[in-house]
Each structure stands twice: as structure tokens, then as C-alpha cells.
Amino acid sequence: MIKYLLGCAAGHQFESWFRASADYDAQSKSGEIACPYCGSTEIAKQPMAPSVVTKRAKAPATQEALPVIGGGGPEGAPLREALRAFTEKVLANTEDVGPRFAEEARKMHFGEVEERQIRGSSTPEEARELAEDGVPFGILPALPEDLN
Numbered sequence: 720m721i722k723y724l725l726g727c728a729a730g731h732q733f734e735s736w737f738r739a740s741a742d743y744d745a746q747s748k749s750g751e752i753a754c755p756y757c758g759s760t761e762i763a764k765q766p767m768a769p770s771v772v773t774k775r776a777k778a779p780a781t782q783e784a785l786p787v788i789g790g791g792g793p794e795g796a797p798l799r800e801a802l803r804a805f806t807e808k809v810l811a812n813t814e815d816v817g818p819r820f821a822e823e824a825r826k827m828h829f830g831e832v833e834e835r836q837i838r839g840s841s842t843p844e845e846a847r848e849l850a851e852d853g854v855p856f857g858i859l860p861a862l863p864e865d866l867n
């Protein structure tokens with residue numbers, strides 16, 4: 720079976736099934752196909768969007784973009800300064816656990832170690848797992864100059 724999108728001379732569009740494309744040719748030639756809206760037998764095939772379902776390719780985690788604030792000009796300066804002050808405050812009040820962040824955060828969440836403020840790095844994969852486990856954490860925005 721073949722489904723065609725058909726259109727009449729008046730611009731109506733409708734779908735119709737045919738056993739084969741030859742059936743459509745024969746029926747349209749002999750005027751057997753009529754528009755269901757106006758009865759016109761001046762029917763033509765319309766271009767139909769292909770209904771192909773494609774799997775969306777998932778980008779590798781390493782290619783995930785980091786949110787950054789950039790842009791020059793005096794307007795951006797207060798924003799960058801606020802971000803820097805915030806980052807410094809976080810750095811001054813947290814313990815750096817480096818790449819063990821996910822492990823430490825999880826331990827604290829499940830009460831295996833005493834709660835404290837920590838910071839560190841995690842892979843996007845680790846961050847996703849923490850979020851799934853309900854472990855509270857925040858992602859520190861990176862300053863453009865830290866990305867060297």
C-alpha cells in the first residue's frame with residue numbers, strides 16, 4: 720500500500736491509499752479520484768514530507784559546552800566583577816576536594832562523613848548521577864580567563 724497526499728485544483732489536500740503507484744496513475748487518469756471537499760477530479764500528487772524517524776545523535780559528554788560570560792565593553796565589567804567576587808567567596812569558604820567531588824558529596828549526602836562545604840570538579844556524567852541521587856550541589860560558573 721502506498722499513501723499519497725493529493726491536492727485538487729481548488730487547493731484542497733487529502734490523503735489516499737493505493738495498492739501501487741500504477742493504481743493511482745490509472746485511477747487519476749480515468750477520473751475515479753475525486754476531492755472529498757469539492758468533488759473535483761482534477762487531482763495531483765502533492766509533495767509529502769518523509770516520515771523518517773531518526774535517532775538524535777547524543778553528543779559525547781566531553782563536548783558539552785561550559786556556560787561562560789564574556790563580551791567586552793564597560794557594560795560587562797560589573798557583571799564579571801560580581802561573578803569574580805562570588806567565585807572568590809565560594810573558594811574562601813569551601814574545601815577543595817578536586818576530582819573526588821562527586822564521591823565526597825555523595826558520602827556527605829548519605830551521612831558517611833560530616834557535612835561540610837566542598838568544591839571540586841566533576842565530569843558531566845558524575846554531575847548527572849549526583850542529580851539523579853538527589854545530592855544537592857551547584858555548578859560554579861567558570862570565568863573566561865579560567866578556561867585557558
Ligand SMILES: [Zn+2]
Pocket residue numbers: 727728729730731754755756757758759
Ligand atoms: Zn477540492
